Amino acid sequence: MKVVTVPEYYALKNDDIAVFLAGGITNCEDWQKEVIEYFKSLPEEKTNHLVIFNPRRDKWPKNSDVEEVRRQINWEADYINKSNIFSMYFTNTDKSDQPICFYELGRYARGNDVISYQEGFKRALDVDFQMEILCPTMRINKNITPTKHAELIFERYRQEVNWCHVDDDDYYTDYRPARSRRFRR
Numbered sequence: 001m002k003v004v005t006v007p008e009y010y011a012l013k014n015d016d017i018a019v020f021l022a023g024g025i026t027n028c029e030d031w032q033k034e035v036i037e038y039f040k041s042l043p044e045e046k047t048n049h050l051v052i053f054n055p056r057r058d059k060w061p062k063n064s065d066v067e068e069v070r071r072q073i074n075w076e077a078d079y080i081n082k083s084n085i086f087s088m089y090f091t092n093t094d095k096s097d098q099p100i101c102f103y104e105l106g107r108y109a110r111g112n113d114v115i116s117y118q119e120g121f122k123r124a125l126d127v128d129f130q131m132e133i134l135c136p137t138m139r140i141n142k143n144i145t146p147t148k149h150a151e152l153i154f155e156r157y158r159q160e161v162n163w164c165h166v167d168d169d170d171y172y173t174d175y176r177p178a179r180s181r182r183f184r185r
Contacts, residue, residue, distance in 0.1 A: 001039055001047040005054045006075050012082055017160045018051045019153055020083040022104050025056050027095035031146040032056045038150035050157060053079040080108050084160050089149050090117035097123060109134060114156050116141035116149045
């Protein structure tokens, strides 16, 4: 498993299966840390193709300028588009409505992604109704913890691994179908 955090860049390999951790950052708990810790707790052979793109920086640079914001947004858009799995998690906080997350949800979510919200999330109905319009068959994971969200990501990751592998010992790099990478509309 490899974790890539802003502003680091990583060139995906053919056998990588990439997950993007979209969701609340500003004025939100560090739920991404809990998700990453879950994956670190798994045996390495179960996550050896996993690459996690985490947009939460350890520390936002002091005196950041417009260019730093641009780098952040470009990094996020680039790696969302390169990811096999788009994951969105809305936290329960009174300090942020997470408006950028709603934009990203509408812009990037597709039928096989992992979309979840924490118990008590005050805009849960907005997520439910928006996803009914965008993708009526998508499962929305309601009232769950970051660890449960990680388990759902892992379940989806295993589907990608099984799609790309004949079995865990024989990997075919040319077997990855074109549909398993995201493409800009």
